[in-house]
Amino acid sequence: MDKYNPDLIFELAAGSLPEEEARAAEASLTAEGRAELAAQRAVLAAIADAPQVAMTDIERAHLHRTVVAGIADTTRELTAAAVAAPRPTPKGRTVLWTRFASAAAVAALFVGVVAVGTQLSSGGDDASNVSADTALLATTVPVGEADLTTTTASVALSAAEGDGVGADSDAGAGTFDDAVEESVAQLATAPPLSRAVNKQDLGELTAWLLEASRQELLDPVEDLASLPCFAVAAEDDDLAISYTFSVEYQSAAGETLAGVAYADSGTPTQDPLIRVYDLATCEPVLANTD
Amino acid sequence: MSEDIELLDRFIAGDQEAFNTLMRAHEDRVFSIALRMMRNRDAALDATQETFLTLYRKADRFHRQSAFSTWLYRVTINTCYDQLRKQKRRRADALPESNDPADPHSEDELTGAELRPDLAAALATLPEDFRTAVVLSDFEGHSLETVADILEVPLGTVKSRLFRGRRLLAQKLGNLSVGSKPQRDEHG
Numbered sequence: 001m002d003k004y005n006p007d008l009i010f011e012l013a014a015g016s017l018p019e020e021e022a023r024a025a026e027a028s029l030t031a032e033g034r035a036e037l038a039a040q041r042a043v044l045a046a047i048a049d050a051p052q053v054a055m056t057d058i059e060r061a062h063l064h065r066t067v068v069a070g071i072a073d074t075t076r077e078l079t080a081a082a083v084a085a086p087r088p089t090p091k092g093r094t095v096l097w098t099r100f101a102s103a104a105a106v107a108a109l110f111v112g113v114v115a116v117g118t119q120l121s122s123g124g125d126d127a128s129n130v131s132a133d134t135a136l137l138a139t140t141v142p143v144g145e146a147d148l149t150t151t152t153a154s155v156a157l158s159a160a161e162g163d164g165v166g167a168d169s170d171a172g173a174g175t176f177d178d179a180v181e182e183s184v185a186q187l188a189t190a191p192p193l194s195r196a197v198n199k200q201d202l203g204e205l206t207a208w209l210l211e212a213s214r215q216e217l218l219d220p221v222e223d224l225a226s227l228p229c230f231a232v233a234a235e236d237d238d239l240a241i242s243y244t245f246s247v248e249y250q251s252a253a254g255e256t257l258a259g260v261a262y263a264d265s266g267t268p269t270q271d272p273l274i275r276v277y278d279l280a281t282c283e284p285v286l287a288n289t290d
Numbered sequence: 291m292s293e294d295i296e297l298l299d300r301f302i303a304g305d306q307e308a309f310n311t312l313m314r315a316h317e318d319r320v321f322s323i324a325l326r327m328m329r330n331r332d333a334a335l336d337a338t339q340e341t342f343l344t345l346y347r348k349a350d351r352f353h354r355q356s357a358f359s360t361w362l363y364r365v366t367i368n369t370c371y372d373q374l375r376k377q378k379r380r381r382a383d384a385l386p387e388s389n390d391p392a393d394p395h396s397e398d399e400l401t402g403a404e405l406r407p408d409l410a411a412a413l414a415t416l417p418e419d420f421r422t423a424v425v426l427s428d429f430e431g432h433s434l435e436t437v438a439d440i441l442e443v444p445l446g447t448v449k450s451r452l453f454r455g456r457r458l459l460a461q462k463l464g465n466l467s468v469g470s471k472p473q474r475d476e477h478g
Contacts, residue, residue: 007449010449044428049406050429054322059335060317067339071346
């Protein structure tokens with residue numbers, strides 16, 4: 001014979017029975033049943049007293065930045081897949097191509113280019129605090145055949161710089177150079193580094209990035225993949241690119257050189273990773289980790 | 291709910307701002323579930339991020355047979371399961387041969403969940419299925435029917451998991467002697 005009925009205990013603990021019925025049911029419980037009911041109620045009371053969980057402003061800003069970075073990764077993966085896709089000429093590969101094209105068409109709905117600048121205001125109570133730190137930007141770039149040509153050109157340009165990303169392209173070099181100039185011109189510019197780059201510059205650069213991010217000074221970038229040295233930076237598995245900016249630096253000989261920097265969003269406890277590449281060669285010239 | 295669907299439709303049609311709005315609307319709830327499940331704020335943030343990336347990549351897989359939030363919270367729970375399993379694998383790989391049972395991070399993780407430490411510790415010991423039911427129902431306040439939808443299990447199973455999960459919590463918290471046992475495993 002049951003010492004108590006779990007269903008009844010459950011309903012009593014939940015308070016879902018009519019008052020009269022509950023009173024009668026509770027009075028009929030065995031000692032074990034009463035102990036079980038008291039235990040269930042105690043747990044529910046303890047849980048009810050538990051504080052509400054809330055993201056801090058820093059955590060919210062971090063979440064938004066990392067989602068932006070993740071969307072950028074998605075974009076990059078889809079772009080790379082599109083560039084690598086075989087042409088559907090051989091009969092035997094038609095099915096494979098069709099399958100890929102279908103996937104790409106679906107994926108196109110979700111391909112976004114990430115940039116920083118569209119403010120993501122919070123729906124929470126602390127909206128004003130959160131929104132100041134947070135930017136989630138995404139503009140849709142449909143991947144139709146025409147757009148694929150553009151994307152391919154961007155990647156091919158990077159390949160021409162020796163970044164190891166191979167791709168066939170019909171795009172002319174002039175178009176590519178124009179695109180680079182245009183894309184670099186979009187970037188925020190960090191204060192010039194005052195001497196030949198060394199580790200001591202990192203503190204200044206990191207502080208600038210954090211402040212620029214906080215004040216939303218980093219302008220939206222409409223096509224990350226078109227940026228110079230992007231493919232090199234993208235190969236760094238430790239770097240989930242969230243920000244990019246330009247920075248001038250000086251060579252050991254005192255010559256002023258242009259660099260492009262990629263950085264991630266850091267974590268609530270860690271400064272962002274920053275990588276600076278020479279704009280002309282894409283050689284890494286500064287990194288805050290080895 | 292209909293607002294969620296409208297936003298989702300706009301997002302699938304290419305409106306990225308609709309995605310941002312959806313995320314803003316649900317990020318606190320997703321984070322809260324993830325924190326109760328993962329017991330660590332960094333891990334909860336990771337799970338929240340992964341949940342919204344899954345939404346971004348797979349929004350077309352929502353078949354509208356339930357509320358959008360139900361689907362999103364299911365994605366959250368599944369993401370947490372995946373990450374908890376990865377954590378276990380990593381810990382197992384990192385375990386020295388001395389079989390030291392102490393996890394040097396466990397205390398930080400538990401206190402990081404913003405619960406009474408004893409309640410957090412007790413919650414952490416629950417089997418995943420029980421913990422999930424307790425988190426969704428008792429901590430997050432979802433109805434039994436919604437929890438059943440999120441977990442894709444019958445209502446009776448939800449009740450059973452809740453009953454047994456609370457029971458284990460009570461034992462851990464010292465509110466019930468360990469010797470006493472429920473009379474049935476499953477509710478009707």
